[in-house]
Amino acid sequence: MVLTPILTAHWDEADSYKLEGYKRHHGYVALAKALKSDPDSIIQTVKDSGLRGRGGAGFPTGMKWGFVPQNDGKPHYLVVNADESEPGACKDIPLMLANPHALVEGVAISSYAIRANHAFIYIRGEVPHVIRRVTNAVKEAYAAGLLGQNIQGSGFNLEVVVHAGAGAYICGEETALLDSLEGHRGQPRLKPPFPAVAGLYASPTVINNAETIANIPYIIRNGADWLKQWGTEKSPGFKLFAVSGHVKRPGIYEAALGTTMRELLEHAGGMRDGHTLKFWIPGGSSVPMLTEAHLDLPLTYEDMAAAGTMLGTGTPMVFDETTSVVKAVSRWLQFYKHESCGKCTPCREGTYWISGLLKRLEKGEGQETDLEKIDELCQQIMGRSFCALGDAAATPFPGAMKHFRTEFEAGVRTAADIAFDPAATTIFSKANV
Amino acid sequence: MTFTETTWNEAKELAGRYPHSRSALLPMLHLVQSVEGLVSSDGIALCADVLDLATAEVAAVATFYTMYKRHNTGKHHVGVCTNTMCGLLGGDAIWNAISSDLNTGHDETSEDGKITLERIECQAACTHAPVVTLDWEFFDDATVDGVRKALSDLREGKEVKSTRGPVIKGLQASERLLAGFDDDEFDAPAIDEKMLAGLHRAREVGQTLPSSEV
Numbered sequence: 001m002v003l004t005p006i007l008t009a010h011w012d013e014a015d016s017y018k019l020e021g022y023k024r025h026h027g028y029v030a031l032a033k034a035l036k037s038d039p040d041s042i043i044q045t046v047k048d049s050g051l052r053g054r055g056g057a058g059f060p061t062g063m064k065w066g067f068v069p070q071n072d073g074k075p076h077y078l079v080v081n082a083d084e085s086e087p088g089a090c091k092d093i094p095l096m097l098a099n100p101h102a103l104v105e106g107v108a109i110s111s112y113a114i115r116a117n118h119a120f121i122y123i124r125g126e127v128p129h130v131i132r133r134v135t136n137a138v139k140e141a142y143a144a145g146l147l148g149q150n151i152q153g154s155g156f157n158l159e160v161v162v163h164a165g166a167g168a169y170i171c172g173e174e175t176a177l178l179d180s181l182e183g184h185r186g187q188p189r190l191k192p193p194f195p196a197v198a199g200l201y202a203s204p205t206v207i208n209n210a211e212t213i214a215n216i217p218y219i220i221r222n223g224a225d226w227l228k229q230w231g232t233e234k235s236p237g238f239k240l241f242a243v244s245g246h247v248k249r250p251g252i253y254e255a256a257l258g259t260t261m262r263e264l265l266e267h268a269g270g271m272r273d274g275h276t277l278k279f280w281i282p283g284g285s286s287v288p289m290l291t292e293a294h295l296d297l298p299l300t301y302e303d304m305a306a307a308g309t310m311l312g313t314g315t316p317m318v319f320d321e322t323t324s325v326v327k328a329v330s331r332w333l334q335f336y337k338h339e340s341c342g343k344c345t346p347c348r349e350g351t352y353w354i355s356g357l358l359k360r361l362e363k364g365e366g367q368e369t370d371l372e373k374i375d376e377l378c379q380q381i382m383g384r385s386f387c388a389l390g391d392a393a394a395t396p397f398p399g400a401m402k403h404f405r406t407e408f409e410a411g412v413r414t415a416a417d418i419a420f421d422p423a424a425t426t427i428f429s430k431a432n433v
Numbered sequence: 434m435t436f437t438e439t440t441w442n443e444a445k446e447l448a449g450r451y452p453h454s455r456s457a458l459l460p461m462l463h464l465v466q467s468v469e470g471l472v473s474s475d476g477i478a479l480c481a482d483v484l485d486l487a488t489a490e491v492a493a494v495a496t497f498y499t500m501y502k503r504h505n506t507g508k509h510h511v512g513v514c515t516n517t518m519c520g521l522l523g524g525d526a527i528w529n530a531i532s533s534d535l536n537t538g539h540d541e542t543s544e545d546g547k548i549t550l551e552r553i554e555c556q557a558a559c560t561h562a563p564v565v566t567l568d569w570e571f572f573d574d575a576t577v578d579g580v581r582k583a584l585s586d587l588r589e590g591k592e593v594k595s596t597r598g599p600v601i602k603g604l605q606a607s608e609r610l611l612a613g614f615d616d617d618e619f620d621a622p623a624i625d626e627k628m629l630a631g632l633h634r635a636r637e638v639g640q641t642l643p644s645s646e647v
Contacts, residue, residue, distance in 0.1 A: 002640045003631055003634060003635035003638065003640040004635075004640070004642065005631065005632045005635045005636075005640075005641055005642065005647070006642060006646075006647045008628075008629075008631060008632050009632070009641070009642065009647040010647075011624055011628060011629055011632055012624070012629050012632060012633075016624070017619075025644070025647065026647075075452070084557040085554070085555060085557060086555070087516050087517060087518065087554075087555040087559070088518065088555070088559055089555075089557060089559075090557045090558050090559045090560050090561075092557070093557040093558065094624075094628045097597075097623050097624065097628075098623075098624050098628060118452060124557070125459075125463070125498075125500050125569075125611050126500065126512075126553075126556055126566065126569050127556070127557065127569070127571075128569050128570060128599070128607050128610045128611060129570060129571060129595065129597045129598065129599060129618075129621070129623055131610060131611065132599075132610065132615065132616070132618055132619040133619050133623075135615050135619070136615070136619040139615075161450060161451065162613075163456075163459070163460070163613075164459070164460065164463065164611040164612075164613070165459065165498070165500075166459050166462065166463065166498035166499075166500040166501055166611075167498050167499035167500035167501075168497065168498050168499065169554065169555075180459065181456055182453065182455060182456055183455035183456050183457065183458030183459065183484070183494065184455075184458075184494060185493060185494055185497040186497065186498075201452065201453055218646075218647070222646055226646070241631075242559065242560050243560070244518055244559035244560045244562060245518060245522070245559075245562075246522075249627075249630050249634075250559075250560040250561075250562075250627060250630070251560050251626070251627035251628065251629070251630025251631060252560065252627070252628050252629075252630060252631050253630060253631035253634065254631050254632075254635075255631070267630075267631065267634050268630070285517065315559070317517075317518055317559060319521075323521060324521075327517075327521065328517045328521065331515070331516060331517040331520055331521075332516070332517055335516055335517075335554055335555070338554060339554065341497075422521070422525060422526075423526070425521045425522065426521070426522055426523040426526055426563075427522045427523055427562070427563075428523055428526075428576055428577075
């Protein structure tokens with residue numbers, strides 16, 4: 001498979017984030033085309049393209065749009081989920097920084113398709129530099145008549161609000177995001193009703209990830225079949241893969257779905273000198289880890305599922321042999337404990353107890369029964385929590401145990417920092433530590 | 434403290450930006466924090482008044498989100514990502530060094546009142562690990578020495594720039610932006626080699642697309 005610089009094609013141009021820079025490369029041509037077509041035909045094109053959500057779950061985008069009831073007399077809303085906070089995920093942030101107009105144009109087209117006259121871009125609060133760029137792009141689009149009233153004489157009106165969050169991973173869960181956007185604590189809602197029927201302000205709402213929406217202008221301009229030239233039947237298209245960790249050239253690699261991790265690793269320069277791969281996680285801490293044995297699997301939704309993991313956000317984290325798995329998993333569980341919204345008992349209590357038990361294993365102070373206990377706690381959370389955050393918290397430990405059981409067993413006697421020199425894991429291991 | 438008429442008017446302006454005014458609560462909490470450096474009882478009362486909510490409803494929201502501080506903060510907020518990727522790649526070492534330098538723990542403020550220190554969660558920049566934030570502006574590929582220098586410059590009032598461009602101006606300035614009042618820093622150069630790694634590699638191996646398509 002191949003690298004496919006599409007969303008990233010012009011990031012090295014000094015004005016890639018400005019209207020002028022974006023327009024130089026067919027910017028807003030797709031919007032003009034869309035405004036001349038029937039909204040249903042846009043939904044059909046997106047369905048035909050097979051585009052799947054890039055936020056993690058991989059739900060077919062066109063199908064999601066199709067769930068919105070039409071002629072129901074209610075206002076419709078488009079909400080962009082740009083609350084990128086999953087450990088390992090770092091692709092929406094650079095996308096919005098370098099190419100915010102692809103998102104803004106995508107918002108305009110998608111809103112037109114689902115008959116929304118109001119759209120919100122919910123960006124996590126901790127990234128002011130990105131909020132500036134997106135805010136500026138929206139301003140430029142308004143000034144050019146690409147947003148606002150009677151866009152390009154089409155009679156279509158669209159107001160777009162850029163909204164900053166305030167530090168809560170749970171708001172990446174779509175219904176928690178809606179509660180947050182309504183000015184409440186970000187806690188997930190019971191489904192059904194699904195947001196397509198009763199979402200923001202109890203009105204039909206489509207929530208899509210920022211990368212998903214940024215794909216839309218390219219699909220509308222080039223056609224559904226264009227997207228299908230890449231990937232597989234079930235996972236068509238391309239993806240922003242963000243490769244991080246102990247590789248020589250960590251960074252953003254836009255490539256066809258179905259690219260293997262071995263290929264991505266090669267593009268990223270391989271492991272840092274003198275070190276070997278220990279484990280990698282295809283799409284955020286919420287999906288089970290894989291090893292060297294899985295490097296030749298195609299990075300698609302279906303192949304990752306068949307391997308017992310998920311493509312998730314498509315942002316592989318790569319760790320070498322200096323890394324303590326116990327420490328890595330322990331730290332992720334600290335995160336889930338911190339971010340649990342507290343609404344449901346399995347997640348609130350479960351993350352508290354698992355993180356505590358892992359912490360003592362990390363210190364080498366574990367007890368013989370700890371592994372069994374953690375496993376049982378994970379099973380009590382999995383499938384029993386209110387939203388996917390609980391399931392996510394119950395994932396890293398069983399995933400790691402499959403490959404590195406003995407390392408956890410050693411936690412009864414040996415501290416992770418003794419078994420694995422923390423200084424060797426750092427990227428500046430020669431100095432400063 | 435008593436808020437000025439300007440702040441009241443700005444809060445009302447925020448409420449008017451949304452189809453339902455309560456949606457302005459998060460931005461409004463950022464606004465009062467931008468004025469006071471924390472979300473005080475007075476700030477909560479202002480939000481409740483403008484949105485016609487009970488103060489308890491506003492307090493329930495303010496305490497849910499980690500970016501809102503219910504206690505005084507220093508001029509600058511310094512976050513060290515100690516989630517798995519950043520922590521293991523160097524964030525732990527950075528945290529240990531500066532926490533000890535400043536004799537300041539998590540969510541505490543240094544004695545001189547200049548710096549509030551926080552262990553933070555994933556900042557969506559794992560490719561740039563270890564990541565530190567200065568008033569939520571990114572300080573990518575951080576080193577112990579680099580962060581020490583930045584903090585000492587900040588404490589001396591010297592200019593420090595984010596690795597993604599903007600000048601570090603203080604937590605309250607960042608909070609104002611988050612409230613929805615834009616500043617003029619969007620032109621600051623932000624794209625680096627890591628963000629361009631795939632594009633450059635694609636050119637190197639001849640895997641670019643025809644310009645008619647992208």
